[in-house]
Amino acid sequence: MIKRPKGTYDIIGEDAPFWHHFENKAKESARVFGFEEIRTPILERTELFKRSVGDETDIVQKEMYTFDDKGNRSMTLRPEGTAPVVRAFLENNLMSLGLPQKLFYMGPMFRYEKPQTGRYRQFHQFGVEIIGSSSSKADVEIIWQAKYLIESLHLHNYKFQVNHLGCSSDRLEYKKALKAYYKDHYDSLCDDCKVRYENNILRLLDCKNPHDVALKEKAPKLTEFLCDQCSAEYMTIKKQLGQLSIDYEENPFLVRGLDYYTGMVFEVKYPFSDTVLDILGGGRYDHVISELGGKDIPAVGYACGIERILSIMKEEEVEINIKPLSEIFVLGMGEEAEPYVIKIVRFLRRKGISVEHDLMGRGLRTQMKYASKIGARFTIIIGDEEINNGIYVVKDMETGNQTSVESSWIENYILDKLEE
Numbered sequence: 001m002i003k004r005p006k007g008t009y010d011i012i013g014e015d016a017p018f019w020h021h022f023e024n025k026a027k028e029s030a031r032v033f034g035f036e037e038i039r040t041p042i043l044e045r046t047e048l049f050k051r052s053v054g055d056e057t058d059i060v061q062k063e064m065y066t067f068d069d070k071g072n073r074s075m076t077l078r079p080e081g082t083a084p085v086v087r088a089f090l091e092n093n094l095m096s097l098g099l100p101q102k103l104f105y106m107g108p109m110f111r112y113e114k115p116q117t118g119r120y121r122q123f124h125q126f127g128v129e130i131i132g133s134s135s136s137k138a139d140v141e142i143i144w145q146a147k148y149l150i151e152s153l154h155l156h157n158y159k160f161q162v163n164h165l166g167c168s169s170d171r172l173e174y175k176k177a178l179k180a181y182y183k184d185h186y187d188s189l190c191d192d193c194k195v196r197y198e199n200n201i202l203r204l205l206d207c208k209n210p211h212d213v214a215l216k217e218k219a220p221k222l223t224e225f226l227c228d229q230c231s232a233e234y235m236t237i238k239k240q241l242g243q244l245s246i247d248y249e250e251n252p253f254l255v256r257g258l259d260y261y262t263g264m265v266f267e268v269k270y271p272f273s274d275t276v277l278d279i280l281g282g283g284r285y286d287h288v289i290s291e292l293g294g295k296d297i298p299a300v301g302y303a304c305g306i307e308r309i310l311s312i313m314k315e316e317e318v319e320i321n322i323k324p325l326s327e328i329f330v331l332g333m334g335e336e337a338e339p340y341v342i343k344i345v346r347f348l349r350r351k352g353i354s355v356e357h358d359l360m361g362r363g364l365r366t367q368m369k370y371a372s373k374i375g376a377r378f379t380i381i382i383g384d385e386e387i388n389n390g391i392y393v394v395k396d397m398e399t400g401n402q403t404s405v406e407s408s409w410i411e412n413y414i415l416d417k418l419e420e
């Protein structure tokens, strides 16, 4: 038997309604804040991610599904959603439609990571982007929208963490200070961090190695290196969050794993079994658009991991509205009943009611079993006797009560019952 690829999974059975629930809430939260959907290809040119996500990031270095196509072009299955959105923004000249462009996306992403609980090689993200505004109001709008989404999913133990990465000269100073600090500890760093020390020292702050985590506590903090303008901007953002009663923690070591962030960054943490998950994260990326060949246009956005949010929803037993697959089952006994069955099925389906009938040539008892398995609320029974007398039996599947209904009145009877 052919098995699915490692790190992927099938969405089957009772999982599908959870996905629908999330997708509906996500779309609704986007609508309320005025975001329009954008769908980009899953496949992009490799260069797109090298130039935006950053050559030195783990994503580009180790995790991308990259291959040459038959035309010898290097292609990559998208590892994240922002770069494709920016590419589409430029390619379709969305700027001509006016700024800001407020866009959302939802779909599969691909990263070649070691599979572990809750982490997949094909995973799904929902994300929003505001392109064209440098105002701190746009930063706040993104966080506000994120909070709205999380609340609408009835998740309450979330914690927002924010930080400000400063402008490029602030970061340059900060990197120097970090280098000086870690120089004395270089030999004790993990192997990954030794490489990060040379290539991208900010990433050292993301290390999960316990020794390096402890070492970080005494490291210089980014916020100490913000220039007056960046400091003021960060203050404004925090003030506006306060006005909206959005609680947050400041985390001066929050840098996020991608190279493209500038200015405000944030994450949402959520306790899950004995760990804490990052369920959502983003920030300002003011240079990505010019990096990809556009004008100098500021932007801010976030992405959230749908699989993680769904695991939390299940663990916290968040109630979602699961409709039964079919409301009505029309049970016919024998060939004779078939035209009568089809007549009712056809009538009810045209009214938009979900109706099933037997497709297997089964007898009374197995049809009844099936009706109860699919969660039908009522089963209409049509046999010889019923046809001869013009009376059908309707069984309420919940109570087991059976009612005789005249065949000419059956459709109205069902419509009335479903409205009760």
Ligand SMILES: [Zn+2]
Pocket (backbone or CB within 6 Å): 166, 167, 168, 170, 226, 227, 228, 229, 230, 231
């Ligand atoms: Zn600055």
Ligand SMILES: [Zn+2]
Pocket (backbone or CB within 6 Å): 189, 190, 191, 192, 193, 207, 208, 209, 212
């Ligand atoms: Zn490390």
